[in-house]
Amino acid sequence: MKGKKLKNSHLDSLFDGFLKEEGSIILGFKRDGNAIGHHIFKGSAKDYSLINPFFSANGAIYFRRLFSKGAKLLFILRPCEIRAYVELTKLTQIEREGIVAISVDCPGTESEKEKTDRASLPEDIRDYFKGDNKKRWACINCREKRGVVGDAGIRLDRDYNMWIIPYTEKGERLIETLEGELTDIPIDMAISPDRQTDSFKTDMDALRSDLKRCVLCMNCRDMCPVCYCVDCVFNGDEYLPRGDALLNKVLRTGSTDMPQGKELFHLIRMYHVSQTCVGCGACEEACPQDIPLTKYFKGISERLQGIFSYMSGRGFDEAIPYTTFIEDELKDAED
Amino acid sequence: MAEGNKETPEIIGFACSFCSFKASEMAGSLRMKYPEGVKLIEVPCSSRVDPAFIIKALMEGADGVFVAGCHPGDCHFIKGNYYTRRKIAALKEMFRAFSIDEKLRLFWVSASEARRFVDKVTDMYNNIKETKR
Structure with missing residues (x-):
């Protein structure tokens, strides 16, 4: 599989270039001091964050029943949110035409309900993958933390270099605008496939x-x-x-x-x-x-x-x- | 609403109007007997049965539910019972996770198989009566 090595400046120019066009928006996370949440960017992607360590809602819900053609949307969300978006397109609840969905490797999230002290959110995306913080049950038992779904994925390798990998034609077109050559991506990634869990049984x-x-x-x-x-x-x-x-x-x-x-x-x-x-x-x-x-x-x-x-x-x-x-x-x- | 303390079990059956329901009518005209606790609901096709109906029947006091349709390949609407098969297989898997899978059954009965219908229904009835005890 081929992809491009990423620097933060690459992403800035990619997002700003995308938002320059009329009628284009980005759904992602915005960081405001120590608060991170879903945000719709129009015009400029200032203060975007690839990772949100707190879970409050699944972002796919915001664009459910989106049928307009012509608008250009970029989703930069967690794998579970992109998977929900994929399911909604199959259920004809979202018109896929103008949407490019990028999933980002997810280190797992904490519940928004837990009142944790947020004095020290890491500045760098890599640090989220290193710390061992309190995770939600859903994240500990997550089936797919890797950014391998949607039109493209942003993934981290063992040395925490960022890679952007296209999975569909739409993803390829978006990544073409980035500088750099497509090269083979490393096999070892920061997040490996998850183990299978036993089948659920209760009464x-x-x-x-x-x-x-x-x-x-x-x-x-x-x-x-x-x-x-x-x-x-x-x-x-x-x-x-x-x-x-x-x-x-x-x-x-x-x-x-x-x-x-x-x-x-x-x-x-x-x-x-x-x-x-x-x-x-x-x-x-x-x-x-x-x-x-x-x-x-x-x-x-x-x-x-x-x-x-x-x-x-x-x-x-x-x-x-x-x-x-x-x-x-x-x-x-x-x- | 678990009010199932009656002596005899109550079983709700969803029967396809083109085959299983016809089979039950034929069983009647041939004077075959099947237990009184079995209540049939005629549906235009077995795939009309939303698993929500089955869950609702069970949660509101039925002791068992069966869905009866045409043999795979014989559906009046060409492919309805293939969908039924997938839906009911999945529902049964869910009931297995909750350890209540003995309460749901799926039968294939064609319009001429009155004997088979009576046998299957009676067998289910007796099984449920046994577990109720």
């Missing part, structure tokens, strides 16, 4: 006790980048009855815990996002009750994607398993 009692605190605020659904239905089944009275509908149901069936339908809500959502879940942990981050949702959503989605040898967000041309089939498969599906 309903564990789920029930974890969901005891759930208040059905549905923040997990709203912040999930790939939970995209405009008309969600949980809007309205069909699945989660309230008022008269609840009264009728309780009279018909019997006593129930409140809020009613917690397991129903999470199990259905778990199934609906099973093939597209990227395991970013945005649901857990959005949960006001600190329920360990990532454990379930990530575990189930990896198990279910495993049946079809699928990995969410790995490539643009892999179809989502539920939307396609092979005639000669799953011989033992019938009971």
Whole structure:
């Protein structure tokens, strides 16, 4: 695989050159003192940051339902965010035409909820990969920390030199504008492929006790980048009855815990996002009750994607398993 | 809402109107018996069954759910049951992770296989009755 060695000044000129054109914007991270967060750059990419060591939301959610053609967008985000974007293009929730997505090697993130002292954020991107800081569960068990998804990737080798590597034609066109020659990239990188984890196993009692605190605020659904239905089944009275509908149901069936339908809500959502879940942990981050949702959503989605040898967000041309089939498969599906 | 303390299990079946539901009608006209606890819901194709229906049925008190469709390759809509197969296989894998996979079954029953339908349904009913005890 070929790529170009990068210096920070290269990136500055790449981004500023990109933003010079009319109607072009960059979605990335902005550093403001010791605060880093998602930012949309227009005009100039001053104070951009390639790495954000804190996770608050999955950036793919901001451009969901983007259908305009002609606009030029550059995404410089974490691998999990780019993977969610890839899934959304397959679900026709994002028009891919004007977008170039660059994934950046991710050292893992801390939760934005943790009130850590941010007095000393490293100035240099390399230092993020050296320190051993507190990471979220989702990041410790991440399936793909490498910037190998999207149109191009920014990766670090063992000596912490930056490389930019094109994966698609769009990426190649963007990288052409950079100075320097395409050379073979080193095999040893700062971040190596992740080990496979055992398949997830639990039972309903564990789920029930974890969901005891759930208040059905549905923040997990709203912040999930790939939970995209405009008309969600949980809007309205069909699945989660309230008022008269609840009264009728309780009279018909019997006593129930409140809020009613917690397991129903999470199990259905778990199934609906099973093939597209990227395991970013945005649901857990959005949960006001600190329920360990990532454990379930990530575990189930990896198990279910495993049946079809699928990995969410790995490539643009892999179809989502539920939307396609092979005639000669799953011989033992019938009971 | 786990109110499943009744004596006999209740099983919800989603049956394709072109084959499995016809098979159940044929079983009726041939005076074959299958357990009373089995409630059939006619669907235009087995792929009409969103796994959300199955989860909802189970969470609201059903002891078991089955989905019955045409044999692969015989779908009235050409390829509907191939999608069903993928969806239900994945759902069963999810139930396996939660150790409740005995509550879901997938059958292929064509319109003429009344005997097969009755056998499969009765077998499922007896199994669930056994585990309930």
